[in-house]
Amino acid sequence: MFHILFPFTPGVTYNWNITNASGSVISSGQGSNAIVVNYSPTFVSGNLTVTANNAWGISNARVLNVKATPATPQSITGPSSVCILQQGVPYSITPLASTNAYVWTVPSGQNIRWNYIINKCNIYYHLPNVL
Numbered sequence: 001m002f003h004i005l006f007p008f009t010p011g012v013t014y015n016w017n018i019t020n021a022s023g024s025v026i027s028s029g030q031g032s033n034a035i036v037v038n039y040s041p042t043f044v045s046g047n048l049t050v051t052a053n054n055a056w057g058i059s060n061a062r063v064l065n066v067k068a069t070p071a072t073p074q075s076i077t078g079p080s081s082v083c084i085l086q087q088g089v090p091y092s093i094t095p096l097a098s099t100n101a102y103v104w105t106v107p108s109g110q111n112i113r114w115n116y117i118i119n120k121c122n123i124y125y126h127l128p129n130v131l
Contacts, residue, residue, distance in 0.1 A: 021046030
């Protein structure tokens with residue numbers, strides 16, 4: 001839920017619109033200086049616009065581009081204990097709705113083989129450099 005507030009001016013009504021927002025709706029406040037928006041589970045981004053209206057006309061539109069913050073991934077599936085030099089150890093997470101990329105990180109000195117657009121990776125463990 002998201003609230004927007006503009007200063008109240010007597011005799012002015014506000015016309016709000018949300019576009020390209022995948023089923024998201026303005027649930028209350030249409031006509032006033034404050035609204036409540038309910039974003040759908042598939043929301044990625046959209047534009048929220050507002051115009052002020054009075055007896056003399058309609059203002060230019062003010063536009064706010066709104067973007068969804070991805071959800072936090074669930075727990076990582078895979079072994080928490082591995083052998084030195086073990087190769088191709090698979091890890092994964094449950095895919096998140098409206099997420100098209102994942103960034104995996106591993107401890108320094110380890111390698112990761114992955115595809116940025118999937119929810120899985122393989123980690124290749126190595127011995128530290130020994131002199």
